[in-house]
Amino acid sequence: MKITDIAEGTYQLSIDVENILFEGLWDIPKGVTLNSYIIKGEKTAIVDGVCGWDGVPESLFSLLKELDIEPASIKYLIVNHVEPDHSGWIEAFKKINNDFQILCSKKGKELLGAFYGLTENITVVGDKDSFDLGKGHVLSFAEIPNVHWPDTIGTFDHGTEVLFTCDAFGSFGKCDGRIYAEEFSKEELKEYEEETLRYYSNIVATFSPQVKSAIRKIREIPAKLIAPGHGLMWKDTKTIIDAYDDYADYQKGPAREEITLIWGSMYGMTETAVKHALKVLEKEDITLHVHRVPEDSWGTVLTSVWTSTGVILAMPTYEFKMFPPMSAVLEEIGKKKALNRKVFRFGSYGWSGGAERELADINTRLNMGWEFLEPVEFAGVPGEENLQKIESQIKELVKQVKEAVKNK
Ligand SMILES: Cc1cc2nc3c(=O)[nH]c(=O)nc-3n(C[C@H](O)[C@H](O)[C@H](O)COP(=O)(O)O)c2cc1C
Ligand SMILES: [Fe+2]
Ligand SMILES: [Fe+2]
Structure with missing residues (x-):
């Protein structure tokens, strides 16, 4: 007072x-x-x-x-x-x-x-x-x-x-x-x-x-x-x-030369790939925000996404949809209209997949205009070729983010 x-x-x-x-x-x-x-x-x-x-x-x-x-x-x-x-x-x-x-x-x-x-x-x-x-x-x-x-x-x-x-x-x-x-x-x-x-x-x-x-x-x-x-x-x-x-x-993007990695994992399969992704990102000259859901709150994740031009999503499939705390946070990000981000997603599934479909639905329904690189999905634990593809997609994302920021 x-x-x-x-x-x-x-x-x-x-x-x-x-x-x-x-x-x-x-x-x-x-x-x-x-x-x-x-x-x-x-x-x-x-x-x-x-x-x-x-x-x-x-x-x-x-x-x-x-x-x-x-x-x-x-x-x-x-x-x-x-x-x-x-x-x-x-x-x-x-x-x-x-x-x-x-x-x-x-x-x-x-x-x-x-x-x-x-x-x-x-x-x-x-x-x-x-x-x-x-x-x-x-x-x-x-x-x-x-x-x-x-x-x-x-x-x-x-x-x-x-x-x-x-x-x-x-x-x-x-x-x-x-x-x-x-x-x-x-x-x-x-x-x-x-x-x-x-x-x-x-x-x-x-x-x-x-x-x-x-x-x-x-x-x-x-x-x-x-x-x-x-x-x-x-x-x-x-x-x-x-x-x-x-x-x-920043609403319409590109925002800053930053990437936000949002991830969630039940039994550590997706997490194994996240650890690899972090090693790759460490070597890149770009500001990185990392949030695990549901541990980090919506508001904290949203703050990072707001200033980021690139977003990496890592989550498994859960009951034919994506890991629920991820969809909750993405819905809120979509409603706040953090638009036109460059995005790469990877994650594990068991038998049917479904996370990808829900991600596409949210992007369309909320008119987010997010541009996706080809995702990397793997059954169970990620194999060597999955990890390599994740690495090359992350490098591509970093390149796209830098270009977008430079040309804005
Ligand atoms: C409660 C629950 C629901 C699941 N639902 C599906 C599903 O609908 N389709 C599918 O392909 N895999 C499903 N899975 C399998 C997970 O996607 C799979 O175990 C994955 O490896 C989990 O990755 P994580 O260890 O990173 O959480 C489900 C797993 C759990 C525990
Ligand atoms: Fe107020
Ligand atoms: Fe107010």
Whole structure:
């Protein structure tokens, strides 16, 4: 829990959340911060809001107390995005202050009605509107729908030139008391980027085309500080905007010069071939991510696939289909639209096979556009010729990945 004075009359209130599955499904090994902002002009506004994952805003109230702000003095709630991680506190807040006006998008108004029964004292704002809080804090708004819900807006304070972007430019990962990206060393920022990628690929990725539109709009705003709803704030606004621009591009591929190897095995037959594949890959000059399923979570695998141009899948057949945790993870990767990857698959079967057919089905059904090299399937344990073919296919994949990245 932390309060920081970030600009004239502007404060960040931030809490760390750990040991939860974000959205009820994504594991976040390094936690997440939820950020809220107070703007004190002649009138006081709160941008977004924070509460514990249980929806209890105790921490928000105690942060307000530390700032000497009476909840009753908050006259404006700026709801950039209605998802309950940012708005779940409003119901409890209403019990102690029932005299406030909400500013949100048209779609946000609908959602506030649906989620909290809030229908009154709502002012709809959009691209052309501005709102004066006094003392120079004139706000304008940028509609950035689907980053991440359809109602999302960004709020810009012309007085301080702070842009409040909610989920856009957010990240997982606790910040350990620091709040600006500029407080991190280069190495720390590199580590932190993994968490930003985890956030992007797990939460925002599906909407990459809308992220591109949002970025075009946001680049026109003369922001001196990007203040997101999760993670660090950025004085160097270009770095995080460019990073998000790149992440959105990875959706269609080619992404980075990287390969993700995802594998699963019941009795070690496929695993024998995986060990061989790893020896081959070790000698190649390419960044490699390796994940075993179901041990590694969907979110972790997805983070790696998002930045990878090449994917290697290694799994056996199971009841005429593929090893189930592999299909589960591939379905999710397909739904997030990690498209047009270069792919090679190998694996063991016992009598009928079937993994290949399901793989082709998923690729077609989810329109993934994955391009497959000829697979290597073997009955039971892999033979010498299978291992040799795996080796040559991996070398071909590496070549294709490098070419694709070079020509993009
Ligand atoms: C529960 C189970 C279901 C299986 N279903 C099939 C199947 O439908 N068709 C097939 O060809 N092999 C099937 N197999 C055989 C496996 O594909 C085979 O044992 C393979 O070598 C397993 O590779 P692994 O040790 O890497 O898991 C099945 C095996 C198990 C344990
Ligand atoms: Fe969200
Ligand atoms: Fe959020």
